[in-house]
Amino acid sequence: xxxxxxxxxxxxxxQQRQQQTRRTVRPLVLGGLALVAGIAVWAVVAAxxxxxxxxxxxxxxxxxxxxxxxxxxxSDTAASLRRVFIGYALGVVVAxxxxxxxxxxxxxxxxxxxxxxxxxxxxxxxLIPLAVVLLGIGEVPKIAVIYLASFMACVVASFQGVVxxxxxxxxxxxxxxxxxxxxxAKVVVPASTPFILVGMRIGLGASWATVVAAELIGAQEGxxxxxxxxxxxxxxxAIFVSLITIGVLGLVMDRLLLLAERxxxxxQERR
Amino acid sequence: MNSKISFRDVVKTxxxxxxxxxxxxxxxxxxxxxxxxxxVGPSGCGKSTLMxxxxxxxxxxxxxxxVDGKPVSGPGxxxxxxxxxxxxFPWLTVRQNVEFGLKLAAVPxxxxxxxADAAIGLVGLGEFADALPKTLSGGMKQRCAIxxxxxxxxxxxxMDEPFGAxxxxxxxxxxxxxxxxxxxxxxxxxxxxxxxxxxxYLANRVVVMAAGPGRIHRxxxxxxxxxxxxxxxxSPEFRRIRNEVWTSVYHQDEAASAA
Ligand SMILES: Nc1ncnc2c1ncn2[C@@H]1O[C@H](COP(=O)(O)OP(=O)(O)OP(=O)(O)O)[C@@H](O)[C@H]1O
Ligand SMILES: [Mg+2]
Numbered sequence: 001x002x003x004x005x006x007x008x009x010x011x012x013x014x015q016q017r018q019q020q021t022r023r024t025v026r027p028l029v030l031g032g033l034a035l036v037a038g039i040a041v042w043a044v045v046a047a048x049x050x051x052x053x054x055x056x057x058x059x060x061x062x063x064x065x066x067x068x069x070x071x072x073x074x075s076d077t078a079a080s081l082r083r084v085f086i087g088y089a090l091g092v093v094v095a096x097x098x099x100x101x102x103x104x105x106x107x108x109x110x111x112x113x114x115x116x117x118x119x120x121x122x123x124x125x126x127l128i129p130l131a132v133v134l135l136g137i138g139e140v141p142k143i144a145v146i147y148l149a150s151f152m153a154c155v156v157a158s159f160q161g162v163v164x165x166x167x168x169x170x171x172x173x174x175x176x177x178x179x180x181x182x183x184x185a186k187v188v189v190p191a192s193t194p195f196i197l198v199g200m201r202i203g204l205g206a207s208w209a210t211v212v213a214a215e216l217i218g219a220q221e222g223x224x225x226x227x228x229x230x231x232x233x234x235x236x237x238a239i240f241v242s243l244i245t246i247g248v249l250g251l252v253m254d255r256l257l258l259l260a261e262r263x264x265x266x267x268q269e270r271r
Numbered sequence: 272m273n274s275k276i277s278f279r280d281v282v283k284t285x286x287x288x289x290x291x292x293x294x295x296x297x298x299x300x301x302x303x304x305x306x307x308x309x310x311v312g313p314s315g316c317g318k319s320t321l322m323x324x325x326x327x328x329x330x331x332x333x334x335x336x337x338v339d340g341k342p343v344s345g346p347g348x349x350x351x352x353x354x355x356x357x358x359x360f361p362w363l364t365v366r367q368n369v370e371f372g373l374k375l376a377a378v379p380x381x382x383x384x385x386x387a388d389a390a391i392g393l394v395g396l397g398e399f400a401d402a403l404p405k406t407l408s409g410g411m412k413q414r415c416a417i418x419x420x421x422x423x424x425x426x427x428x429x430m431d432e433p434f435g436a437x438x439x440x441x442x443x444x445x446x447x448x449x450x451x452x453x454x455x456x457x458x459x460x461x462x463x464x465x466x467x468x469x470x471x472y473l474a475n476r477v478v479v480m481a482a483g484p485g486r487i488h489r490x491x492x493x494x495x496x497x498x499x500x501x502x503x504x505x506s507p508e509f510r511r512i513r514n515e516v517w518t519s520v521y522h523q524d525e526a527a528s529a530a
Contacts, residue, residue: 166358168354168356168358169358169360171323171328171346171352171354171358172352172354172358172359172360173360173371174328174345174346175326175327175328175346175347175348175350175351175352176348176371176372176375176419176423177346177347177348177372177375177376177423178375182375186360186371187360190360190362191362193362265362266403267361267362267363267403267404267405268361268405269361269405
């Protein structure tokens with residue numbers, strides 16, 4: 001690994017900044033080119049009628065325009081995002097302490113782990129019918145299923161994070177006079193942060209996938225609901241608008257978490 | 272008795288697939304206050320295990336480990352430990368790592384900073400005080416771990432191959448620094464090493480261990496004056512002791528069968 005000395009930093013700030021801009025700009029340019037190329041291919045395929053009923057990019061764009069103008073896209077997006085954020089946040093907030101407790105106290109682990117292992121094997125989507133029967137068709141069942149999806153992803157990750165904390169780090173803290181409480185706060189929590197963030201990213205993906213499916217049942221608004229309704233009217237343009245919105249939002253949320261991960265766990269040695 | 276650390280018939284076993292593995296089979300050793308003792312021996316003979324019992328991280332199965340005449344009941348800041356694996360906190364900078372123990376000891380911020388910087392300077396990491404461990408080389412990490420232990424100024428230093436990852440030049444520098452601080456502040460040092468030269472150069476006494484089960488093979492006095500210098504390192508007397516240690520480390524079997 002290269003060692004960046006403070007000397008290097010002051011000696012060649014210009015060169016370093018140039019390198020940094022190049023490093024961030026190049027993928028952006030390539031990504032933009034790929035996007036343009038993808039749309040071009042789509043336009044050609046649609047124009048030639050190679051795939052039946054495939055709408056053209058222009059038709060989808062104009063549909064998006066009307067959906068933005070009449071406010072349906074905004075309200076659908078807001079409805080879906082609200083469900084995801086509530087369910088996801090609840091899942092993370094409960095899962096992290098539970099995972100910590102499982103990793104720290106073997107007794108808690110012994111009691112909780114069988115349940116988690118069992119429920120983990122059930123895809124959250126499979127719980128939707130049950131949630132509807134138990135909780136009705138309001139907001140509660142949808143949020144409950146999203147909550148479960150994010151809880152399952154995060155609890156395992158934070159539990160694993162605690163279990164995998166390097167024993168010599170704990171010993172190093174102990175010989176410097178750290179109590180169990182200090183070890184937990186100053187060693188276990190930071191050391192398991194990378195695991196938890198990975199779990200949070202997986203949980204976010206799972207939540208997003210779940211919300212769309214949950215809205216297919218008895219919702220009044222939301223991106224999933226809009227797609228379902230468009231499908232019954234055979235409105236391909238609206239389906240595409242919803243799909244693209246779902247994809248873009250998922251990507252943006254994942255990137256935001258990735259950014260947080262980079263900031264919080266930049267101390268890690270990367271191989 | 273004024274021994275600082277005593278091992279009395281210390282036995283340590285580890286469970287291994289139904290059987291028990293005897294890592295240490297009855298070790299007796301007394302280390303006097305302000306003595307510098309080095310330990311050499313083949314890999315796996317129980318050197319690190321012996322040290323971690325003095326640190327209070329492991330307990331003997333039978334026998335006892337005493338520090339200042341009292342049985343060790345856990346780790347404490349009176350005993351500084353430098354681990355064979357550097358064990359730096361990767362999310363903290365060099366300075367924050369070094370300040371970790373001082374914070375726990377509730378040293379006020381200003382003094383903490385001063386003492387940390389002094390320790391960092393001592394191991395030559397001054398320019399890297401704000402660097403994260405991932406940007407350091409192996410030898411620099413080891414020096415940071417040394418600074419972290421030095422900073423809390425413990426009466427006893429327990430060092431497990433602390434100079435193992437260092438290049439020859441840095442190693443000699445840190446050996447001399449260690450001897451200098453030791454002779455100024457007169458700590459008690461238990462120092463594990465693979466390097467026979469290093470063992471002789473530093474110590475009042477060299478403990479040679481043997482494996483299977485781990486035990487003390489021989490204890491060799493080093494009757495060389497301090498301060499140790501390059502002149503001493505090149506003297507015939509040094510060479511004689513060094514050869515004696517070497518023979519008892521690397522030709523243990525012959526000695527045993529001859530006896
Ligand atoms: N926690 C443990 N569980 C099982 N066996 C262990 C454990 N710790 C040490 N041992 C065994 O005890 C023996 C002594 O280990 P120790 O680490 O003390 O050796 P060492 O002399 O320090 O070796 P090295 O020079 O390679 O560092 C080894 O054979 C090792 O396999
Ligand atoms: Mg060892």
